[in-house]
Amino acid sequence: MRVLIIGSGGREHAITACVAKSKRVSRIYAAPGNAGIAELAECVDISVMDFEKQVAFAKDNDIDFVIVGPDDPLVAGCVDEFEKAGIPAFGPRKNAAIIEGSKAFSKDLMKKYGIPTAAYETFDDPDKAFEYLETADFPIVLKADGLALGKGVLICKDLEEAKAGVKEIMLDKHFGDAGNKLVIEEFMTGREVSVLAFCDGTTIKTMTSAQDHKRAKDGDQGLNTGGMGTFSPSPFYTKEIEEFCQKEIYEKTMAAMKAEGRDFVGTLFTGLMITEKGVKVLEFNARFGDPEAQVVLPRMKNDIIDVMEACIEGTLDKVELEFEDNAAVCVVLASEGYPVSYEKGFPIKGLEQFKDRDGYYVFHAGTKMLSGEIVTNGGRVLGITAKGENLVKARANAYEAAKWIDFDNKYMRNDIGKAIDEQ
Numbered sequence: 001m002r003v004l005i006i007g008s009g010g011r012e013h014a015i016t017a018c019v020a021k022s023k024r025v026s027r028i029y030a031a032p033g034n035a036g037i038a039e040l041a042e043c044v045d046i047s048v049m050d051f052e053k054q055v056a057f058a059k060d061n062d063i064d065f066v067i068v069g070p071d072d073p074l075v076a077g078c079v080d081e082f083e084k085a086g087i088p089a090f091g092p093r094k095n096a097a098i099i100e101g102s103k104a105f106s107k108d109l110m111k112k113y114g115i116p117t118a119a120y121e122t123f124d125d126p127d128k129a130f131e132y133l134e135t136a137d138f139p140i141v142l143k144a145d146g147l148a149l150g151k152g153v154l155i156c157k158d159l160e161e162a163k164a165g166v167k168e169i170m171l172d173k174h175f176g177d178a179g180n181k182l183v184i185e186e187f188m189t190g191r192e193v194s195v196l197a198f199c200d201g202t203t204i205k206t207m208t209s210a211q212d213h214k215r216a217k218d219g220d221q222g223l224n225t226g227g228m229g230t231f232s233p234s235p236f237y238t239k240e241i242e243e244f245c246q247k248e249i250y251e252k253t254m255a256a257m258k259a260e261g262r263d264f265v266g267t268l269f270t271g272l273m274i275t276e277k278g279v280k281v282l283e284f285n286a287r288f289g290d291p292e293a294q295v296v297l298p299r300m301k302n303d304i305i306d307v308m309e310a311c312i313e314g315t316l317d318k319v320e321l322e323f324e325d326n327a328a329v330c331v332v333l334a335s336e337g338y339p340v341s342y343e344k345g346f347p348i349k350g351l352e353q354f355k356d357r358d359g360y361y362v363f364h365a366g367t368k369m370l371s372g373e374i375v376t377n378g379g380r381v382l383g384i385t386a387k388g389e390n391l392v393k394a395r396a397n398a399y400e401a402a403k404w405i406d407f408d409n410k411y412m413r414n415d416i417g418k419a420i421d422e423q
Contacts, residue, residue, distance in 0.1 A: 001065060002061065003019055003027070003064065004054070004063045004067070005019065005030045005069060006068045007031075008030075008034045009034070010293075010364065011069050011287075012070075013036045013037050013294075014294045014297045014361075014363050015069060016041055017363075019305065022305045022306075028041035030043050031045075031046040032048070034364045035367040035368055036364025036382075037364065038369070051073070054078070058082065058087050065088050068091035069287060071287055072147060074091050074100075074266075074286050078091070080093050090266060091265075092264050093265070095262045096266075099257065103144075104122045107183055110253075112256070114252065115252050115253060116281060118188050122181060123170075124180065124182075126170040133162045133184070140155075140162055141154070142166065142169060142183075142185075143183040144178040144181075144182065145180065145181035148179075149226060151175070151224050152178050154168070154224075166182065169182055170182055188275050188280060190273045190274045191211075192211060192271065192273055192274075193210070193271075193272045194269065195269075196270075196289060196293070198267060198307055199265060199311060200312070201263035201265045203254075203316040203317045204250045204251060208232055208233045208296055208323040209234040209242075210232040212291070213227065218414055224339070225339045227289070227292075228332045228334065229331045229412075230291045230292050231327065231329045232327065233391075236274055237272075244279060245270075249272075250268075265311055266311065267286075269285035269286070290365075291332060291363075294385050295328040295330045296328075298328055298361055298385060299324045299326065301324060302319070302321060326387050326389055327394040328385055328387045329394040329397070329416060330398065331383075333405060334379055335380075336411040337411075344378070346409060347375050348367065348373075348374050348375060348382070348405065350404040351374060353405075359386060362401075362405070363382065365382060365383060381410075395417045398416070
């Protein structure tokens with residue numbers, strides 16, 4: 001089988017590594033890929049948003065199966081284009097990917113079908129938003145409606161901060177057209193948990209749980225990022241909570257999307273908040289989380305191609321997902337200054353340390369090959385993942401492995417999974 005993977009980040013590197021383990025796969029291509037993915041696949045210089053070139057490449061190279069990684073192409077209808085060409089593609093169609101593409105849509109869906117989530121209001125007029133804030137309780141959460149690279153969420157502690165946030169999102173268009181509409185949501189406190197699930201439009205099967213660290217700095221300080229590190233499984237996601245979520249969130253969401261004529265086929269990411277008043281949905285994403293995929297996929301025992309095919313063919317109910325009885329921690333090595341401004345092009349040393357080391361992974365997120373050496377090419381540069389028999393050991397292994405890598409302006413949080421030690 002010849003597989004084409006769309007994307008260029010750490011998530012796509014984790015997916016590629018998983019696909020490379022499949023005995024059914026003879027050749028992997030990535031569009032556009034990155035320097036790490038290039039060790040497992042042939043990278044082709046095609047943008048994630050150039051569907052015409054992607055489809056033409058797939059036809060010319062007898063591609064049997066396509067996996068679409070990032071949110072932007074999914075929301076824009078990448079899977080639909082491959083389906084029109086008769087090429088099987090894993091990921092939700094455009095009409096289902098809206099569950100991530102519009103926060104207003106997903107909040108309205110949850111309200112309509114009784115899926116637990118935070119109280120909210122939606123605005124497309126900034127003046128109405130300002131007016132609403134005058135009577136709101138604080139802290140409060142502002143969310144740009146559209147896609148904003150995981151950064152379109154502001155937590156505002158008072159009225160002044162909230163008004164500045166509305167201006168930033170709706171008037172200054174800091175997140176572009178994503179801010180044409182705004183969701184204002186109650187602030188929830190508790191433990192955050194991320195759960196990825198395979199879906200075939202009817203059946204939903206969850207993977208092992210994970211927990212992300214969004215803020216740029218230690219102690220959950222600083223700006224929101226695309227994710228500074230993760231651990232899996234989450235000790236806070238108990239059997240009791242899992243059973244509640246399966247019935248009241250996951251299955252209800254699948255049924256709701258089907259009822260709306262938007263059958264969801266692909267990977268559904270559910271961000272959960274475990275509050276004093278029960279579990280509520282923070283957000284839905286229409287793809288593997290990043291960096292969550294970097295701790296979940298290395299623990300999966302199944303052949304990922306078998307599972308993805310079952311999703312497309314509507315036979316997921318016949319698949320039993322299996323994960324290793326261990327733990328994994330990912331520490332993101334970023335460029336100093338991320339997520340605002342940072343320099344690129346610094347040589348990366350120490351990558352060879354990961355060769356032939358069982359249980360250790362270096363997933364490339366922002367790298368490229370320049371004059372024969374791998375250099376930094378983004379805010380999040382690498383995801384250093386390590387497994388261990390439990391979370392405490394996996395965390396120690398990940399931080400030890402993070403020392404093997406060096407580049408100018410290297411930055412990382414030092415408290416990924418610290419909550420584990422406090423258990």
